Amino acid sequence: MKVLGISGLHHSEEFKRRELPGLSEREYRISQGRDSAAALVVDGRVVAASAEERFTGEKGTGRFPANAIRDCLDRAGLGLADLDLIGHGFAHEPSELEAGEDYLARRYREVYDPERQLDWFAEHFPGQEVRSRFVPVPHHLAHAASAYYASGFDDCLVLVADGRGETESLTVLAGTGGKLDVLHSVPAMHSLGTLYGVFTLYLGFEMALDEYKMMGLASYGDRTRYERELRQLVHLRPAPEFSVPLLARDGDLLQRETHRGVLAVLEEIFGPARQPGGPIEQRHMDIAAAVQAALERCLLHVLRHYRHQTGLRDLCYAGGVALNCTANGLILRSRLFDRVFVPPGAGDDGTAVGAALHLHADHKPETPITPLLMPYWGSSFDADRIAEHLATRTDCRHRRVTDEEELLAETAAALDRGEVIAWFQDGMEFGPRALGCRSILADPREARMRDHINNLIKKREDFRPFAPVVAEEAAADLFEIRRGRERQYAHMLFTTRTRPEHRERLGAVTHIDGTARVQAVSRDGNPRLWSLLNVFAARTGLPVLLNTSFNLRGQPIVRTPREAVDTFLRGGLDRLVIGDHVVLPGGAS
Structure with a gap:
C-alpha cells in the first residue's frame, strides 16, 4: 500500500x-x-x-x-x-x-x-x-x-500536546495492539502550547517559532522567583485536570488573534514586555524559568495519573510541546516509564x-509498520551530482578524497585544531534537528567554541546552547544516561546532565545548568558520523563533537549541494565535507 x-x-x-x-x-x-x-x-x-x-x-x-x-x-x-x-x-x-x-x-x-x-x-x-x-x-x-x-512499542501510553489541534490542545491515548484509543483531552482554551507561546511573545521572541529560545533562556533563571504568579495563572486540579484561566483574558476576536489581552495581563503582573532585540534582564530569565516549571508540573500531573490508571509502562509523546527537550528529559528521568519515545518530527x-x-x-493492519531508526528521509545526492555542482564553482577550492579512512582522518585533524566544519552527507534529516547529515561540527572541549559559533557563524543569541553528538558506546560514560537506554537519545530530543567529571572538558556543549541535549549515534544509525567520532576520539580521547544545524540565522537547514556551498561560504566556516569531497574557501582549484 x-x-x-x-x-x-x-x-x-x-x-x-x-x-x-x-x-x-x-x-x-x-x-x-x-x-x-x-x-x-x-x-x-x-x-x-x-x-x-x-x-x-x-x-x-x-x-x-x-x-x-x-x-x-x-x-x-x-x-x-x-x-x-x-x-x-x-x-x-x-x-x-x-x-x-x-x-x-x-x-x-x-x-x-x-x-x-x-x-x-x-x-x-x-x-x-x-x-x-x-x-x-x-x-x-x-x-x-x-x-x-514509529516507536516499535506494542502497548504504551501516548501523549499529544501542542498549541491546538481542531478544538483540543492535549490528548492522552492508549496505544495497544496496533490501535489508538482516546482516554482524555484538554480543550484549546487551556493550551500549554499557547501558554508557552504567549510568554515567548512577551519575552520578545516569535510565537510558533522561537519557543526553544525561551527554553534555553530558562536555564539561566530562578524558577522560584515567579512561582506564585504562575500558580495563579495555571491551576492544577484533581488529576488529570489542569486549567489555564489566563488564556480567557483574550476576550474578543482581535485579542484571540494577537493575544493582546493576555499580554496586557502579563505586563500588569511582570512589568513591560521585552522588545524584540532588546536587552535580556534577569527578570526575563526568571520568568522563562517559572513558565518552564509550570509546563513541567502540568505534564507530570497528567502523566502520573494515566501511568497508574492504565498500567502502561512505555510512553510515546508528540506535538509541538514535545520539542521541549528540557521537559522531555525530566519525564525520562522521573522513571515513570521504562521507555520514552519522541519522534524527530514531533x-x-x-x-x-x-x-x-x-x-x-x-x-492494512496485517502489514507491520517498520519502526524508526533514523529519519534520513529527505533529499540525497550521489557523488556524481555533487561533483557536477562543484565543477561549476569558481568561488572555492575542492577536491575528492575517495579513501574513507583518509577523509575521516583529515576531518578529525581539522576539528582537533579548531576548524568549524560543515558536514553534508546522505539523506537529509526530517524534523528540526540536525542529526548528522546536514550539520555543522566543531570541537566540543572549550566554551569559547560555543561563543565563536554563536557570534560569528550562526549570529544568534549567546545564551543558546549547542548539542553534543556522541558515539553510542560512550554516551553513558560521559552523560547521565542509563546504560541500555542510549538509543532513546538518538534524535536529540532529551536533555540530561553531563557527568560532573567531564563538564570542564565538554565546555562547548554543556549548558549553564550542567545539562546537554545529547545525540547518541550508533554504527548502524549513521556509520560515517559514528566513524568520525571514533577517529576524533583516537586523537583527543573524546568521541564527542559539537553538532548544530547547517544553516545561518533565519534560514532553513540546507537541502542541496548548491545551498551547502553558498551557506558554507557566506557563514565563514573553515571547510565543507560534502559526500567524499572537501571544499575550502578561496579561488577555484
Whole structure:
C-alpha cells in the first residue's frame, strides 16, 4: 500500500493579513497550519519525507507542500496516480465556528475546510483525480500515530500536546495492539502550547517559532522567583485536570488573534514586555524559568495519573510541546516509564508522517509498520551530482578524497585544531534537528567554541546552547544516561546532565545548568558520523563533537549541494565535507 501524508494549511497567514490589516509581523505569525510537509509510506515503511521550507527557503511555511510532494514521489519513482490514499493532518469541521463571527466562517471556508486541500492539489497537479483517495485525519490522531507506529512499542501510553489541534490542545491515548484509543483531552482554551507561546511573545521572541529560545533562556533563571504568579495563572486540579484561566483574558476576536489581552495581563503582573532585540534582564530569565516549571508540573500531573490508571509502562509523546527537550528529559528521568519515545518530527511537520502511518494501520493492519531508526528521509545526492555542482564553482577550492579512512582522518585533524566544519552527507534529516547529515561540527572541549559559533557563524543569541553528538558506546560514560537506554537519545530530543567529571572538558556543549541535549549515534544509525567520532576520539580521547544545524540565522537547514556551498561560504566556516569531497574557501582549484 502506498500512502502520502501532508501537513500545513495553505494561505492561513495570507488570510489573516487580508482580513486584519495593520498587525505587527509577529502577530501575523500567530496562525495555525505552519510547518507544512509531505511524507510517503510504502508497505508500512516511511520511504521519503521532507518539510516544504527546505524547498522554498521560508522558515516554518504553511504553504501547500507541492515541492515536498513531488520530491517524495520522484525519489520513490511514483506518480500521484500510483497512490492508494492521501492523508492530511487536519480534519476541521464547521461546527466549531458557531460563535457567529463572519471572520471565523470565512476562515473555515478559505483555509480550514478540507475541500481546500483538493483545490490545492488541482492547482499543482492538474488533471489528477484525488477526491476519492483523500482522507482528513484529526490533528492529534496524526501526531499520536507519528509517535506510536514509529516507536516499535506494542502497548504504551501516548501523549499529544501542542498549541491546538481542531478544538483540543492535549490528548492522552492508549496505544495497544496496533490501535489508538482516546482516554482524555484538554480543550484549546487551556493550551500549554499557547501558554508557552504567549510568554515567548512577551519575552520578545516569535510565537510558533522561537519557543526553544525561551527554553534555553530558562536555564539561566530562578524558577522560584515567579512561582506564585504562575500558580495563579495555571491551576492544577484533581488529576488529570489542569486549567489555564489566563488564556480567557483574550476576550474578543482581535485579542484571540494577537493575544493582546493576555499580554496586557502579563505586563500588569511582570512589568513591560521585552522588545524584540532588546536587552535580556534577569527578570526575563526568571520568568522563562517559572513558565518552564509550570509546563513541567502540568505534564507530570497528567502523566502520573494515566501511568497508574492504565498500567502502561512505555510512553510515546508528540506535538509541538514535545520539542521541549528540557521537559522531555525530566519525564525520562522521573522513571515513570521504562521507555520514552519522541519522534524527530514531533511538531506539525510530523503530522504528515502520522497521517500516512494512521491510514496504513487503518487499512492494512496485517502489514507491520517498520519502526524508526533514523529519519534520513529527505533529499540525497550521489557523488556524481555533487561533483557536477562543484565543477561549476569558481568561488572555492575542492577536491575528492575517495579513501574513507583518509577523509575521516583529515576531518578529525581539522576539528582537533579548531576548524568549524560543515558536514553534508546522505539523506537529509526530517524534523528540526540536525542529526548528522546536514550539520555543522566543531570541537566540543572549550566554551569559547560555543561563543565563536554563536557570534560569528550562526549570529544568534549567546545564551543558546549547542548539542553534543556522541558515539553510542560512550554516551553513558560521559552523560547521565542509563546504560541500555542510549538509543532513546538518538534524535536529540532529551536533555540530561553531563557527568560532573567531564563538564570542564565538554565546555562547548554543556549548558549553564550542567545539562546537554545529547545525540547518541550508533554504527548502524549513521556509520560515517559514528566513524568520525571514533577517529576524533583516537586523537583527543573524546568521541564527542559539537553538532548544530547547517544553516545561518533565519534560514532553513540546507537541502542541496548548491545551498551547502553558498551557506558554507557566506557563514565563514573553515571547510565543507560534502559526500567524499572537501571544499575550502578561496579561488577555484
